[in-house]
Amino acid sequence: MQVHERNIMDKTAPNASTGIINGRSSNILNWDDVRFSWAYPKYKKMLGNFWTPFEINMSNDVKQFPELTKDEQNAFLKIIGLLALLDSIQTDYAGRVADYLTDSSLNALMIILAQQEVVHNHSYSYVLSSITTKDVQDATFDFWRTEPTLEKRNDFVIKGYRDFIENPTVDHLLTSIVHDIILEGLFFYSGFAFFYHLARNQKMVASSTMINYINRDEQLHVDLFIKIYKEILNEFPEYDTKEREAQVIEIFKEAAALEVEWAREVIGDKIDGLDYEDVEDYVYFYTNVRCNQLGYERPFEGYRKNPMKWIKAYEDVDMGKTDFFEQKSRQYVKVNVEDNGFDEL
Template identity: 65%
Template sequence: MEKLKERKLYDVHAPNASTKIINGESSNVLNWDDVRFTWAYPLYKNMLGNFWTPFEINMSTDAKQFLTLSDEEQESFKKIIGLLAFLDSIQTDYSMHVARYLTDSSLSALMTVLSFQEVVHNQSYSYVLSSLVKKSEQDEIFEYWKHDEVLRERNDFIAEGYENFVQNPTPKTFLQSIVYDVILEGLNFYSGFSFFYHLAREQKMVSTSTMINYINRDEQLHVYLFANIFKEVRKEFPELQGEEIDKFVQSTFIKAAELETKWANYIIGNKFPGIPLSDLENYIKFMANKRVNELGVERPFDGYRSNPMRWIKVYEDMNSGKTDFFEQKSRQYTKVSEDNGFDDL
């Protein structure tokens, strides 16, 4: 298969709107009124509307509450933060690799915004930990991904999928890497998110959960962006439209759901009555079905069409107007709506 070509710095002979999503031609001059994809500019506005920084959130109450959490709650809290820090770190780098090969300057711009948001996410984990634990313990938490076997297994699964594309950039490996991206941003975060929302439901660590809510909102837009790129690439490359890619998507998500379920058993298990393990396992399959469907492929798990953890909708709801659910203060952030494709299956 042909190799991917990097986008030129500029091309005086090419149009502003790209001729193809990858391996096409474009002047590389960004004119939002002259872009190829109608969904690009509305998404750009949504991503800008989500702008936030960790410094907006006062961690003083969480700092006091953290000391009152049970040992199991503290352990899960720290290990999940360690997981998220790893995922968002490699996500920043991956998105910059992707941007090099996107012909259209508007999509490159969206990827730049996405990369910036991932940096903010990663910094937010440092911000949380610096508010709760000593520097030496913070450093230790950021090393978890190297030594924890369960964590390492699921992280290697994603990293190896990305590395195949980085080392051998073709339309096919590019498309496959997007599948791993949607797993990372649209599935791997969610059992961890549910833990923080569970704490918020018990009025614990509410400021941390507010931050997680903002990250959750960003990640939904990221999934939407990559799902659109995935479908556009398949449209333009007939050889990528067959059953082989469909089966790759399904089998990769099945494996990802298995690893996520193993992680959920390890990090949450039956430790917290507010998160029944059976519900969480079903929730993972529900989210896997949802993401595969967003990629335009038949869902891999029979059933699992409704959210078994309906209570979580209150905490991850993106349609709550301009009032922050947790802190009840006026915000001007754009809220994702059902028009943007984030409804239930």
Template identity: 70%
Template sequence: MSSETLNTRKIMDPDAPNRSTGIINGRSSNVLNWDDVRFSWAYPKYKRMLANFWTPFEINMSKDIRQFPQLSETEQDAYLKIIGLLALLDSIQTDYAGKVADYLTDSSLNALMIILAQQEVIHNHSYSYVLSSVVSKSKQDETFDYWRTEPTLRKRNDFITNGYADFAESPTVRNLLRSIVYDVILEGLFFYSGFAFFYNLARNQKMVATSTMINYINRDEQLHVDLFAKIFKEVLEQYPEENTKELEDFVRETFKHAAELEIAWGREIIGNRIEGIEMHELEDYIKFMAHKRVKQMGYEGPYPEHKKNPMRWIVAYQEVDLGKTDFFEQKSRQYTKTSDENGFDDL
């Protein structure tokens, strides 16, 4: 069965309504009136993404600068390699978000993609900011090139970039849907052993500034995952013929493969060498997250035996898009940035 080719959004369509007629391959004037948009969830998402705004300059790295040389060799190695991984993945995301935005007929969703891409740029800036604080320029350059030299990293990264390639080269409805699967893997699964590593450092009062920045990134990525899951479902609503058993199997099997790659990376970078993280718990946590993400996309998860989070201490950094008061929001401000005075020691 052939899949419909995607048409790029027109800069202006004076004969079309402001409210789009479809999420893709529809018509819209491209004039954005937030009180006249197709999707009721778009404006709340916009407000939440704005509320998450931050910049790396807000983070005082002085204590981390003093602590980094005191980390064990294993901790230093994991710290740098995980930052190197995150830098590559967020670089890819900036470009991918722009490509998706080109085909979203709805101007409100195009706006959300632009904000998402800007947040990915900030994430990448934060990695440069962190590394320039704690290591030399030559070590920073080496870290940003780890994806070229580390075989496990290369295998994971090729998995994502190859997954995006079909959509970039042949933009059809089917390829868009499949590319979103890889996006949710990247933002909702592939970061998570790295997040666990930094949060574990923080709960032991190590590198709290870095982990604070990682938490800001984690909050953004949760919103991004939810946005793409919503787009995935809206596309299937518009094109129900694409919602096949083949697609469901693809989602489930691709997430299982991704979980295996993330577990292999966790064994290599963390193993049982980091105090506070048991590898068997991390493996179960990765499967738990994979199961959760597949369900978020509307299908039965691939790991029904992993419905509960085995690393409960990390829950303070999750579920940031559910409108709940979380671990960090303990001051009068609606959005309180975390420091070593207001947070991590309570985990």
């Protein structure tokens, strides 16, 4: 079944859409008259996560970056380069999906999501321009062009997105959302672990604070797409099949293999105090989390507990009270990460 774009205005349709896709809606946004009860609470949470890179003082990181080992510097730059690529793709994808969501509230959430991805990309530029030369910054943003391991990961995600963009069917939309959840809820996570490892050793704390903000945003984005995925299956139950479950599980297994390969390359046995085997288990754990959140069986036997529990101390910071890393009062109201379901199966 093809998915049709939302009308920019429909004078005879209700404000609350008649369906999540292929429905009717006036396209007037009235938060008290929307189809999905979870949309407005999600809107408030996403606004509550508001932040900008300018909030973070990079002065200590500027001094510390040259003091990192060569392997730490290399991993730092490679991971930043990867994150910049993925968030650039994500900004575009969110806009493409938004065009096909009938309800104006979901379109609004996608616009906020895309804006947050733009902020993420700005943060990578902000970090790199603070600690490196312009030549290094440019090379970091171009790393994806020549690195074979990254190319495989990129092709994996882009194919899932491109199938939907070129042929917008319900089946392709659902599959593209699975790839989105992998991008935002799995492909970042070995990179996050690296930055949190630096932070617990009092290295590059400002950069890790930035990663913490991004981490919290991405968790909200994952939850949003999970809700959309489930709503589509609720409205089109003929797509909720055992065949689709098997397909999704295989996609997650492939994604986990790609993430493990990447972690082996950038972390391996090169980073003192960060055990690659733990990172690999962490990837399998989150693969199980994400697949199960979609309502499917976990791809990997076991892996029910986070093997890197120390990361939770960084993920569960209530930024509304204090900045965990720099211990300073903050001006903005931050969402408590416990509300975002970290480490839950």
